[in-house]
Amino acid sequence: MSPSPASIPPAPADAGAPLYLERNYLNARRGPWSWLTTLDHKRIGVMYLVLTSAALFLGGLFAMLLRIELLTPGPTIMSALSYNRTFTLHGVVMIFLFMIPAIPGIFGNFFLPLMIGARDVAFPRLNLLSVYLYLAGAAIALYGMVHGGADTGWTFYTPYSTTTVTMVWPILLGAFVLGMGSIVTGLNFIVTIHTLRAPGIGFMRMPLFVWALYATSIIQVLATPVLGITLLLVAVENVFGFGIFDPARGGDPVLFQHMFWFYSHPAVYIMILPAMGAITEVLSAFARKNTFGYKAVAFSSLGIAFVGFFTWGHHLFTSGQSTVDAGIFGVLSMFVGIFTAIKIFNWTATLYRGSIAVRTPFIYVIAFLFFLLFGGMTGIALATVALDVHWQDTYFVVAHFHFIMVGGTIAGFLAALTYWWPKMFGKRYSERWGIVGATLIFLGFNFTFIPQFLLGNEGMPRRYYSYPERFWPLNVASTAGASVLALGFLVVLASLLLSLKYGKPAGPNPWGSRGYEWKTLSPPPEGNFLTQPTYPRMPHDYDDLNPGRGGH
Amino acid sequence: MPAAGSHVAHHFPDLEVQSHAARLGMWLFLATEVLLFAGLFTAYALYRMLYPSAFLGASKLIETSMGALNTVVLITSSLTVALAFHYSRQSRNRLAALLLVVTIGLGFVFLGVKAVEYAHHFHEGHLPGRFYHYAGLQVPGAPMFFTVYFLMTGLHGIHVVIGMGVLTWLAVGAWRGAYGGDYTTPIEVGGMYWHLVDLIWIFLFPLLYLI
Numbered sequence: 001m002s003p004s005p006a007s008i009p010p011a012p013a014d015a016g017a018p019l020y021l022e023r024n025y026l027n028a029r030r031g032p033w034s035w036l037t038t039l040d041h042k043r044i045g046v047m048y049l050v051l052t053s054a055a056l057f058l059g060g061l062f063a064m065l066l067r068i069e070l071l072t073p074g075p076t077i078m079s080a081l082s083y084n085r086t087f088t089l090h091g092v093v094m095i096f097l098f099m100i101p102a103i104p105g106i107f108g109n110f111f112l113p114l115m116i117g118a119r120d121v122a123f124p125r126l127n128l129l130s131v132y133l134y135l136a137g138a139a140i141a142l143y144g145m146v147h148g149g150a151d152t153g154w155t156f157y158t159p160y161s162t163t164t165v166t167m168v169w170p171i172l173l174g175a176f177v178l179g180m181g182s183i184v185t186g187l188n189f190i191v192t193i194h195t196l197r198a199p200g201i202g203f204m205r206m207p208l209f210v211w212a213l214y215a216t217s218i219i220q221v222l223a224t225p226v227l228g229i230t231l232l233l234v235a236v237e238n239v240f241g242f243g244i245f246d247p248a249r250g251g252d253p254v255l256f257q258h259m260f261w262f263y264s265h266p267a268v269y270i271m272i273l274p275a276m277g278a279i280t281e282v283l284s285a286f287a288r289k290n291t292f293g294y295k296a297v298a299f300s301s302l303g304i305a306f307v308g309f310f311t312w313g314h315h316l317f318t319s320g321q322s323t324v325d326a327g328i329f330g331v332l333s334m335f336v337g338i339f340t341a342i343k344i345f346n347w348t349a350t351l352y353r354g355s356i357a358v359r360t361p362f363i364y365v366i367a368f369l370f371f372l373l374f375g376g377m378t379g380i381a382l383a384t385v386a387l388d389v390h391w392q393d394t395y396f397v398v399a400h401f402h403f404i405m406v407g408g409t410i411a412g413f414l415a416a417l418t419y420w421w422p423k424m425f426g427k428r429y430s431e432r433w434g435i436v437g438a439t440l441i442f443l444g445f446n447f448t449f450i451p452q453f454l455l456g457n458e459g460m461p462r463r464y465y466s467y468p469e470r471f472w473p474l475n476v477a478s479t480a481g482a483s484v485l486a487l488g489f490l491v492v493l494a495s496l497l498l499s500l501k502y503g504k505p506a507g508p509n510p511w512g513s514r515g516y517e518w519k520t521l522s523p524p525p526e527g528n529f530l531t532q533p534t535y536p537r538m539p540h541d542y543d544d545l546n547p548g549r550g551g552h
Numbered sequence: 553m554p555a556a557g558s559h560v561a562h563h564f565p566d567l568e569v570q571s572h573a574a575r576l577g578m579w580l581f582l583a584t585e586v587l588l589f590a591g592l593f594t595a596y597a598l599y600r601m602l603y604p605s606a607f608l609g610a611s612k613l614i615e616t617s618m619g620a621l622n623t624v625v626l627i628t629s630s631l632t633v634a635l636a637f638h639y640s641r642q643s644r645n646r647l648a649a650l651l652l653v654v655t656i657g658l659g660f661v662f663l664g665v666k667a668v669e670y671a672h673h674f675h676e677g678h679l680p681g682r683f684y685h686y687a688g689l690q691v692p693g694a695p696m697f698f699t700v701y702f703l704m705t706g707l708h709g710i711h712v713v714i715g716m717g718v719l720t721w722l723a724v725g726a727w728r729g730a731y732g733g734d735y736t737t738p739i740e741v742g743g744m745y746w747h748l749v750d751l752i753w754i755f756l757f758p759l760l761y762l763i
């Protein structure tokens with residue numbers, strides 16, 4: 001089932017380009033020092049790839065421990081306290097070390113300049129700093145993990161988090177430093193997009209991934225500082241006991257929840273918007289059609305970013321919020337659904353009558369659409385106050401956000417990774433193993449999380465290490481699914497790593513994509529382009545291949 | 553005066569775009585700073601609403617004249633930093649450097665006044681949360697006032713210190729003639745940061761000392 005390149009005609013610009021650029025950004029300079037001090041956005045993207053992938057596997061390891069513990073109703077392999085620590089570490093690692101930095105850090109850094117015809121991001125030194133902030137934040141958090149870890153959950157709810165004897169403060173501090181890295185990335189991208197677009201790339205001709213990054217960056221810049229101060233306050237409280245969130249000293253714990261979710265709800269859009277952007281690129285490339293509704297897709301990203309700031313209260317429906325507030329927050333949350341639906345309809349319309357090439361990245365696109373739809377719909381359901389009272393703090397919520405985070409963000413991440421891998425490293429991976437991996441992930445994911453919807457609906461609460469026997473069968477199904485999911489990830493990892501050594505040279509544009517980032521060689525040269533490309537057409541413009549099939 | 557061309561990084565088309573990028577970046581950074589403090593302002597608003605009379609009583613325990621003095625000090629320092637930028641544009645580098653040093657000096661004055669105030673609070677037991685032990689005002693909410701007070705002025709103080717560090721670096725550069733003429737963006741964005749630190753104090757002063 002190896003791909004027949006003939007079915008995807010290469011873009012005309014490729015004629016005469018070498019299949020593999022021997023002297024490229026990966027080997028133009030040598031030695032570890034050249035990596036540690038690099039200012040090249042592509043190398044920084046690669047460093048993020050290594051670091052966030054390591055985090056993904058660490059977080060996955062914690063997840064498997066959790067699932068094994070839940071294999072039987074009673075204690076299986078660990079104590080209640082270890083279970084609490086494990087799910088906290090799982091959440092913290094996945095969210096702060098993978099979900100938030102991954103797609104902007106890897107693909108944003110690598111492809112944003114390539115997509116707008118720039119030589120680098122606006123502030124290359126800050127960009128390198130963001131990597132070190134990531135490392136420092138991870139190291140501080142890791143210090144806390146080794147010295148006992150926290151048992152509060154990634155949400156650090158007060159007053160528990162300020163009174164627990166476990167080591168919360170390093171984890172809080174680590175997340176604070178990671179947040180600074182996230183701000184730096186977002187700031188850098190906004191300025192880059194404003195100042196470094198090549199002639200010919202106006203705002204309304206930017207690739208849609210760039211639009212998604214732009215919207216994401218706005219959230220990163222405006223929301224993250226609030227998380228920063230919140231986490232600092234909890235850390236101060238935990239160490240000194242100033243009483244700011246402590247009801248025993250006149251403090252208000254619900255204030256913490258407001259401040260935390262003021263960041264953490266928008267943060268879920270930091271996680272999903274870049275994935276949506278990447279999916280738009282991949283989908284268009286494999287449907288071989290111009291993205292339907294360019295403006296709608298572009299502005300819906302901004303719409304999500306904007307409305308996302310006014311929905312945090314849906315996490316406080318059961319925290320004593322007034323009915324009026326709850327109703328308002330519920331309705332505002334549903335607006336996000338409208339913008340998301342705009343995207344889903346436009347993606348579907350792009351697929352309609354496209355000449356679809358089913359390659360590995362495209363399988364992730366289909367998986368993404370399915371998961372996002374389910375995750376989004378259950379989000380709307382949860383935003384309905386009366387239903388949420390039933391589901392709050394059950395596995396239903398767990399399934400909801402895993403559908404969007406694993407099903408959406410990770411599927412988007414893998415679509416992006418498998419789509420852009422040939423450009424980043426100049427090699428093709430085995431299409432057969434790519435499809436095997438994608439299929440395992442799709443199936444394993446469903447088996448892991450569909451049972452959790454059912455469990456939550458039947459009333460199984462989240463964050464307990466044991467449960468009544470009637471929940472047993474579905475928990476076994478979930479653990480079995482998680483094993484398949486883990487296997488899928490290992491297959492993906494192996495097939496990509498093997499491609500570096502054994503893969504065939506990719507050529508500048510193996511998918512025949514019209515995306516601007518393919519206008520350079522694979523892997524790109526150190527300065528991004530040998531000659532500055534020109535941009536006579538819209539990004540993702542395939543109209544000449546589809547005569548008579550409208551697609552705007 | 554250094555040639556403008558030598559300051560343009562390879563990925564920028566010209567100095568103007570590069571300066572624009574630096575300014576835009578600084579504006580965004582200032583937005584993050586405002587939001588960082590916004591969390592504390594929210595806490596202030598909430599607790600002031602919950603404990604109106606305790607906040608009123610406790611705010612009488614801090615010395616308005618000291619706060620007013622510091623307000624004048626910081627506003628003056630904003631003027632000197634602006635003048636430094638002005639003279640740097642005329643390439644009067646030594647004068648610009650001197651004005652930056654004056655600004656740093658005013659920063660020290662600010663911190664000194666703040667230290668005197670803090671010492672007084674420590675002495676009297678006007679302290680946050682469980683450390684509060686001032687016998688003259690024993691009402692629920694008074695410790696919370698000092699929690700908020702110390703958090704806000706403390707975070708602001710840290711910003712003053714960072715700002716002074718930045719200004720020191722700029723002053724050295726200006727003295728050596730690293731800026732001047734077309735190329736004054738570092739002083740401009742550094743000055744923007746200092747203005748913000750000043751501006752935050754202008755909000756803290758009435759909220760904590762006056763009302």
Ligand code: HEM
Pocket residue numbers: 155268269271272314315333334336337340375376377378379380382383384388391392393397400401404405409
């Ligand atoms: C249409 C869009 C969405 C709506 C209306 C929505 C709604 C909700 C609601 C109401 C809750 C609270 C449930 C409860 O605690 O009882 C929730 C939880 C959550 N959602 Fe969503 N959601 C949406 C999209 C997303 C996205 C895109 C992500 C992530 C990428 C996400 C991640 C989460 C997480 C992590 C939680 C649980 C947080 C926790 O308590 O640990 N959601 N969502």
Ligand SMILES: [Cu+2]
Pocket residue numbers: 264265268311312314315
């Ligand atoms: Cu939310």
